[in-house]
Amino acid sequence: MSSEDRERGPLAILGWMVGLAAGWYTGLNLVLAVIACVLAFGVAKSVLPATRKPFLPAIAVLAGHALWMLVGGLLLGQVGAVIADVVAFFMGVAWLAIFPGIAGAVVITLGEGICLVVHVYQITNTTFADPTSKGLVAHMLLRGTAIALVWKGVLESRRQVKAAIGLESLVALLKELLGNLEASGEAARPHVSSLKPLVEELESAARSQSNVDAINAILIDLDPVMALIREASARGALTSLVGQDKVLSEYDFFRASMRSARSQS
Numbered sequence: 001m002s003s004e005d006r007e008r009g010p011l012a013i014l015g016w017m018v019g020l021a022a023g024w025y026t027g028l029n030l031v032l033a034v035i036a037c038v039l040a041f042g043v044a045k046s047v048l049p050a051t052r053k054p055f056l057p058a059i060a061v062l063a064g065h066a067l068w069m070l071v072g073g074l075l076l077g078q079v080g081a082v083i084a085d086v087v088a089f090f091m092g093v094a095w096l097a098i099f100p101g102i103a104g105a106v107v108i109t110l111g112e113g114i115c116l117v118v119h120v121y122q123i124t125n126t127t128f129a130d131p132t133s134k135g136l137v138a139h140m141l142l143r144g145t146a147i148a149l150v151w152k153g154v155l156e157s158r159r160q161v162k163a164a165i166g167l168e169s170l171v172a173l174l175k176e177l178l179g180n181l182e183a184s185g186e187a188a189r190p191h192v193s194s195l196k197p198l199v200e201e202l203e204s205a206a207r208s209q210s211n212v213d214a215i216n217a218i219l220i221d222l223d224p225v226m227a228l229i230r231e232a233s234a235r236g237a238l239t240s241l242v243g244q245d246k247v248l249s250e251y252d253f254f255r256a257s258m259r260s261a262r263s264q265s
Helices: 001-028 030-049 050-076 079-098 102-123 131-182 186-207 212-234 244-265
Strands: none
Touching: 030 050, 030 131, 050 079, 050 131, 079 102, 079 212, 131 186, 131 212, 131 244, 186 212, 212 244
């Protein structure tokens, strides 16, 4: 187990304990809200581009919260009491879906934070067994989760942009290496046939700003190819190759940074 896994272990256990306690206290309130969030996540994942992946959990919680409140309002005949919240939630969803970034995160945090303060005040006027108190706790958990997830999305999207920028530089070096291999004659031909399609995949991933997982999947296929080139270069089979040491060094550095980015996501 890595040190990162050991650090996350206690937090995961604490999260499960808080979730179980909240589920026990709020009962059906939170269960229905979670179901709505899961459904919203499935829809968002199917319709939004891969570049929105960092914000999918936050979008799902906001949309799920809105659906839960809307259905509850319809069933209780109190749509007017929840419509402002529902509209605000879907505005947040639209913002993150169209213009994901720090501005949306700030606005959502301010809005959800103000509502949390109001809920804290409201809950002081209820009793532990009051159904209103249970509903307020469910609302508070959803709002707090939305804030945490939207900022997690900001951090992940920044890592994604950095990965895309680094990938563009790596692709340029790999294309240079590919050109040198093609000019190296028959000995380099097997390396060219293996390397060329993977470089094209990486170039496509860089253009579309693919997420870290998609880039890593290509790099996993590229690793053995680069290992063979490194081995051939070391034993002198590619003596006419120019600049391979720089490319291999840059590849190793980028590979390490992508592993780190993936472990943090």
